[in-house]
Amino acid sequence: MSAEVECVQKMLEDHGITHTRQREEILSLFIMESKHYKPDEIFKLLRGKGIGIATVYRTLEMLRECGLIKEISVGKDRFYELKNQESKHIYVHFKCNKCGKFFDYYNIEAVQEYVSNVETVEKDMNVKVNDVNINLYGLCSKCKC
Numbered sequence: 001m002s003a004e005v006e007c008v009q010k011m012l013e014d015h016g017i018t019h020t021r022q023r024e025e026i027l028s029l030f031i032m033e034s035k036h037y038k039p040d041e042i043f044k045l046l047r048g049k050g051i052g053i054a055t056v057y058r059t060l061e062m063l064r065e066c067g068l069i070k071e072i073s074v075g076k077d078r079f080y081e082l083k084n085q086e087s088k089h090i091y092v093h094f095k096c097n098k099c100g101k102f103f104d105y106y107n108i109e110a111v112q113e114y115v116s117n118v119e120t121v122e123k124d125m126n127v128k129v130n131d132v133n134i135n136l137y138g139l140c141s142k143c144k145c
């Protein structure tokens with residue numbers, strides 16, 4: 001058994017989720033590659049394994065309710081990502097208003113100043129922020145010329 005599979009099984013167990021092959025396959029996708037997925041992308045990736053679109057939607061909803069993954073809405077699109085369990089997680093997304101393309105931005109250092117503002121909010125409000133979502137909209141490199 002690979003470390004990833006063990007990790008997935010433990011996550012399901014810790015969250016009180018009955019272990020099924022479908023749930024394991026779907027959660028594995030999020031763990032193997034740290035990116036966001038649309039439900040139909042997951043369906044396409046797992047179609048060969050006999051997992052239907054209804055199961056994909058049902059499983060995503062369940063994993064979201066248990067706090068294992070989170071839903072991000074950008075305009076009309078809905079994406080799902082693994083929820084970081086420990087520290088504050090920063091998600092930076094860019095959506096092109098013209099072609100509708102969606103990009104992830106991983107340079108967390110570049111948004112560090114933004115995050116320190118969040119720490120001020122935490123202090124002022126006496127809250128603990130776990131996730132920071134930064135959604136940027138504009139024109140992508142192709143569309144802006």
Ligand SMILES: [Zn+2]
Nearest residue numbers: 096099140143
């Ligand atoms: Zn574009």
